[in-house]
Amino acid sequence: MQLTNRSVAVDRSPMTLRERIYLPAVLGGLKITLGHAVKTIFKGAPTTNYPKEKRPFSPVFRGLHILNRDEEGRERCTACGLCALACPAEAITMEAAERKKGEEHLYREEKYAARYEINMLRCIFCGYCEEACPKDAIYLTETVMPASYKRDFFIYKKEDLLITREQIDERKAKQQHR
Ligand code: SF4
Ligand code: SF4
Numbered sequence: 001m002q003l004t005n006r007s008v009a010v011d012r013s014p015m016t017l018r019e020r021i022y023l024p025a026v027l028g029g030l031k032i033t034l035g036h037a038v039k040t041i042f043k044g045a046p047t048t049n050y051p052k053e054k055r056p057f058s059p060v061f062r063g064l065h066i067l068n069r070d071e072e073g074r075e076r077c078t079a080c081g082l083c084a085l086a087c088p089a090e091a092i093t094m095e096a097a098e099r100k101k102g103e104e105h106l107y108r109e110e111k112y113a114a115r116y117e118i119n120m121l122r123c124i125f126c127g128y129c130e131e132a133c134p135k136d137a138i139y140l141t142e143t144v145m146p147a148s149y150k151r152d153f154f155i156y157k158k159e160d161l162l163i164t165r166e167q168i169d170e171r172k173a174k175q176q177h178r
Pocket of ligand 1 (some may be wrong): 030072086087088089090092118122123124125127128129130176
């Protein structure tokens with residue numbers, strides 16, 4: 001049974017003398033390589049001189065995560081665990097805690113994440129956590145994951161993930177300029 005119409009019949013006819021000496025095929029390959037080399041010499045290399053130059057990212061690029069705050073600066077995360085459930089890499093760990101009286105200015109909901117961690121070594125930046133979150137509490141930014149030789153560096157704790165007041169202002173300014 002054929003699943004697609006893309007199959008091509010294999011040509012099993014005997015090779016001609018020209019095909020058997022291979023030289024024309026090798027010269028054809030060299031011609032293509034030289035063509036690219038000449039283009040690179042005269043038009044400039046198509047490589048980016050990183051880190052001096054940075055090429056623009058795709059609009060759908062997903063980088064490091066941020067834990068969001070509301071307009072009053074309170075943590076939005078309610079430690080429901082949906083992001084951890086949706087995560088195919090099991091990269092998210094959290095511990096919930098009850099909001100106490102007097103902490104209303106810190107946490108938006110009655111429950112909050114006392115501990116929230118993402119293991120970036122496991123993360124595949126799929127964005128499922130962002131999609132699963134009902135509180136708009138987590139999103140993936142355009143920041144590229146920095147490199148390190150230490151494994152501990154890649155365990156991002158709540159303090160590393162929580163958006164700062166400056167980042168909120170920056171984001172607002174960006175939205176105004178759009
Ligand atoms: S981006 Fe994907 S892999 Fe990474 S923490 Fe979110 S759900 Fe998990
Ligand atoms: S980030 Fe969103 S989905 Fe994850 S625990 Fe917090 S509120 Fe729930």
